[in-house]
Amino acid sequence: MAQDIxxxxxxxxxxxxxxxxxxxxxxxxxxxxxxxxxxxxxxxxTWIGAFSDDQxxxxxxxxxxxxxxxxxxxxxxxxxHQRRGIGKRLLQTLVHEIKAAGCxxxxxxxxxxxxxxxxxxxxxxxxxxxLLRLASR
Numbered sequence: 001m002a003q004d005i006x007x008x009x010x011x012x013x014x015x016x017x018x019x020x021x022x023x024x025x026x027x028x029x030x031x032x033x034x035x036x037x038x039x040x041x042x043x044x045x046t047w048i049g050a051f052s053d054d055q056x057x058x059x060x061x062x063x064x065x066x067x068x069x070x071x072x073x074x075x076x077x078x079x080x081h082q083r084r085g086i087g088k089r090l091l092q093t094l095v096h097e098i099k100a101a102g103c104x105x106x107x108x109x110x111x112x113x114x115x116x117x118x119x120x121x122x123x124x125x126x127x128x129x130x131l132l133r134l135a136s137r
Contacts, residue, residue, distance in 0.1 A: 005058070005086055006051045007093050013037035013047075017056045025076035045070055046097045050077070050086050057081045060090045062098050062106070070098045072108040091122045 018036040023029065040047050043063050050058030058077040064070040072094065077087045098106055109129045110118050118124045 004052065005089065007089060008049045008051060009093065009097060010046055011049045011051075013040060013049075014056070018059060021056055021059060021078055022074065022076060024078055045101055045103070046094065048090050048093050048097070050081075050090055052081065058086045058090050060087075060094050062094055064098075064101075064103060068102070068104040070101075070103045070106050072106060075108075087117065088121050 013036050015036045016033050019033045022034070023031075040061060044061045045064040047059065047061035049056050058081065060075040061073055062070040063073060072091070075087060075091065077090070095106055106124075108118055108124055109131070115126070119126055
């Protein structure tokens, strides 16, 4: 249940744990540890982790423009813990923190299969957005 989950704002990030969670959630092979902690401190307004028995099972963060706009990034829940309301609680907490920081707008881009989650469950409006890939992998 989502009620048994501990949400932590601006928690101390373990790069290896967050990299592994990110890989599992996006279906990538693990292995490469990204410098999450340094990136978040430099670029993010705030971040939220969902923990079960001190294990990181969910994550989301927001970057911002230094003014009134924040941008939701990397909403992830471990595949073994999905469909329990954890993602919704992560976003609700993130939005609360963004509002407390003085932002007036929260933007999120998502793939079509996530529309029900972001629009119906979390209350985001449907909007058009654009994406330009600058480099290939």
